[in-house]
Amino acid sequence: MEEKDICLEIENNEILRKYVFENMKVMVDDSTVLTENIKQLTEAINEMNKTIEHQVLAKHNDLLIQASHISDLEVAAQSVNAQMQNFLVYAKKLKDRIHTPYDNLEKKITVLERLQNTCNLLRHSSKILALWDKLEPIKDNPPKEAIILYEITNLIGNNDFRGITLLEDILKEVAQRRKKLLQNSTSLLQTSLLNGDKVKLFQCFKVFHNLQCTQEQIQNTMINIQNELQKEMNNALNVQLVSIEIKKTGSNRVAPGKANIMNIQDFKNKLWENIEKLFKEDIYNGCSKVIMLQNVVNELHTIGNFRNIVKKFWSNLAIIFSSELEKSGSTINQCIEIDFPKLLKCFNDLISRLKYKDLEMKRLYFTKWENSFLSKSLGKLLEPVRTMWHLSQTPTMDQIDNAVRVIAEALSISLGDKQLSISLANSVAKCIKQMNLETEQRLVMESDVAQIIEPPTSSQQKNADLCNALYYFTSQVKRVLVNMSTTLPSESVQIVESSLKDTSSLQILQLFAESIKNSLHIILLTMHDEPDFTRSDDPTGKALSCSPYMKELQQFVSRCKDIYLVMFNEKSAVNECCINIAKNCIEKFIEHVCNVRPLSKFGRVKLQIDCKHLETALSPLIGDTVELDDYYRQLKALHMLLEKTPQDIAKSQAEGASLSYSLVMMFLFSFGGQQLVSPHSCAGWNIQKLMQWLDAHQNEKERLEFVAGALQRYQTYVRQNQIVSYDEVYPILLQLLEDGRKLLKS
Incomplete structure (x- = not known):
């Protein structure tokens, strides 16, 4: 069986796969099944052995070659091992060659260090002895003594002089003399500050400067002064102490019904007496000491952070005082809140007395009370x-x-x-x-x-x-x-x-002013119904009086001033209101006069008289015509206008006049015939509608165009009716229109 076959057989066998691949224990209770498993495992092992033998027989040449290679490898490994042993021997020799000089060098360095230390000690000892000899003759010169002691202290430094018998007593004496000198200078500093002795204070700081402990001494001095002031502040703001002082004075011996009130007042008086005394004496003395300290340091030209001694102390003083106020209790705080300006005065008076620049109250720390x-x-x-x-x-x-x-x-x-x-x-x-x-x-x-x-x-x-x-x-x-x-x-x-500026009677006075102006407008409107303005007889040599409407206007103005405006006491507001009424009355009077038509020579004379009487009519309202500014000049210009011919009017207007071109042109329509219709009549308006339009259109350009429309209509009328010549005033009106437009463009 080939190798692949045996492997596939093991993979496909459920029992063998569990033992070989799944790496798990097979729990079998039945002995028959166990026997079968063992049998299959035995057969598989046998088959595996046969497969191995077959593989060895099939590839024995390759195995022999590999075995020969193993022997070669062993030979190479032995050669490398021998070389490594030789390398270790050489490395040991090299180590010995390096370590031996290093150890010798280290010993020599140690000896050299000790030699140098010994030299330093000897050199420092020599200098200490020399300085000690110089120290004896200057016992009565603390600044010079401080210099030598500081140099000796620096020479001692971190050096160990133990065992040098010659220096033991000297070093102890140096430490004692330095301590004694510092104590004496510190004591002299406190005494000098208390007595204000600037000369001795200079001497103290020379000692401190030479001993290089100026900053430490300044800090300690400031801390001592601050602590003393804090103690005095605590006493001055202590409720119990203040109450005890009141009882000692016996000021609370009053009638039973007034006992509490008097005690509270007495408490406040005593409290502020303590605070004022605190500022005038204790705080002033403390600040004076610090200022003297600052001045001495500045004059010595010492370098370092010594330029802001007073400012730092002043800030700390404000912090300490505010913290003492915080701790003093509600009764004290209420007194400070009620009479906070007294506290400000105490600070400001203190600053004035100290006369030191750049000092101001640190309000930041007193914001709560302020x-x-x-x-x-x-x-x-x-x-x-x-x-x-x-x-x-x-x-x-x-x-x-x-x-x-x-x-x-x-x-x-x-x-x-x-x-x-x-x-x-x-x-x-x-x-x-x-x-x-x-x-x-x-x-x-x-x-x-x-x-x-x-x-x-x-x-x-x-x-x-x-x-x-x-x-x-x-x-x-x-x-x-x-x-x-x-x-x-x-x-x-x-x-x-x-x-x-917002408190004025003008708001109410303006209501009266509007009512008065409206009534004046109605009175002036009756001007156009006056029959005298159309009379054809010659007024020369006749004694003429003002028109009825002017008499009515005069009576009305006097009545309003005496009955309504007199109720108000604010003269400036009443005067402003009256001037406003007078200006408006003059403005409307001029507009009405310029639009009266028909108007005869007799009528112009009557209007001249009315101009003069208008000043009299407005006199209850204004004390001086200068207050009317341009309005008075326009009234005078109208008076002169009424006696001139159209040609003279055009000439004077070209030379410069107070009245506007539009009003002068409206007035010149009264010199024309019936065919030269007035501007408002061309528009189909009555005189009241014209006044309303003039109020709404104060712009001179709009008014000129309004008049130009009437002239254009007249020109069209003449052409349509083939009239041979224009009205003699028409060319004058055209010229004034052109001049008025040029003036606006310029």
Whole structure:
């Protein structure tokens, strides 16, 4: 059987496959099956042996050749082994040749190191002895002694001088003298700082500098000063100690009913007395010591991190004080919150006394108390404002004075500290805003609030009273600002002044102004019904008076000023309102006059008289015609325009005039015949519609085009009807139209 056959037979036999390939134990309980398995295994083994024998017989030559090769391999292996033994022998000899010099070199290096150490010790010993000899004559010169001691200390370093009998006593003496010198200098430093002796302080720091321990001494000194100040702060802010001091003074001996109140006030007074004393004496003395320390170090020109001694101490001082405040309890904290400006004053006064540059209060560490103070201050400012409006009635002058007094107190307590002043100014601005808001919420905006026919209604009177109260409040606050302008920071003044800009009576006055202007428009509209403007007789030599509408206008203006506008006390707002009414009245008067048609020579003279009387009619509203600016000049220009011919008008307009080209052209239509129809008549409008259009179209270009439309229509009419010549004023109008357009382009 071939090799492949026996292998296939084993693979296909279930029993044999389990033993050969699956590598598992076959558990058989039946002895018959076991016998059969053994039989099959025996047969398979026999077959396998036969197959092996067959393979050996078939390939015996190859096996013999392989056997001969094995013997050759053994010979080669023996040769390699012999060579390896020789290599090991040579390697051992090489090792001996290398190790022997190395060991000798190592011994010599050790000897050399010891020799060098010995030389160093001898050299250092020689220098120490030499320096020791120099040390004896300078016992009374600590700076020089410090230099030599420092050099000796450096020479000693980490060297081991044990066993050198000559140096044992010297080294002990050096250590003792260095310690004693340092102790004496440190003691002298404290005494010099206490006495302010700058000369001895210089000597101390020369010693420290020569001993190379300046930084350590500065740190220790600052720590000692800080610890002393912290102890004093703790005592000043200790509730129990303050209470004991109050009892010792006997200030709490008052009537039983007032005992608590007096004790609280006495406690606050004693607390602030302690704090002020702390700043004036203890903290000032401590800071003075540090500043003197800084100055001495600076003058010695020592290098290192010694330029910010005062700044570091100042920052630490603020941290320590704020932490002591935190630990002092709610009673102390409440007192600080209420009277925080006193704490600021203590710091600012301290800074002023120290006179050291770049020192300022570290507000970052006191934000908690400052914010609490500002919150309480804002509530205190808003309280009188809210109280005066509690019953929804107009506040009295006493109530307003009380609110202003609180504002003045708030601004005054911040004097000396710019940042707090600005913060309180913002709180005052909120108070003013609240006052303005409360006033606005109570203003009556009903239909009769702007009537000017009947006597003032209750709503109108209430609005006037509210405006007057707000004006009185504003004027009093401005008075406070004026009185404090030299002491308050400009930023604070600006903040409060900006908040006052919104407090004005103009809102209500504008309602009256609109009603008055509307009534004036109606009166001026009656100008076009005046019969005198069309009279054909010659006015020369006749005593003429103003027109009836002008008399009515004069009476109406006087009545409005005396009955309605007089209710308001804010003169600046009333004046602004009156100027606005006067300007509007002049503007409408000019527009109406320029559009009166037909208009005779007699009528022009009457209008001239009306121009003069208009100044008189508006005099109750304005104190000086200068306040009317261009409007007064236009009124004067209209007065002159009424007495000129069209040619003169065109000439003066070319030379420069106050009235616009469009209004002058509208006026010139009154010189033309009936066929030269006015612009508004061409549009089919009445005079009222024209006034509305002029109000809505203030642009000169639009007005010129409006007039040009009337001229174009007239030109078309002439051509269609084959009229021989144009109206004599038509060319003048065309020329003015062209000039007006050129002026706009330029």
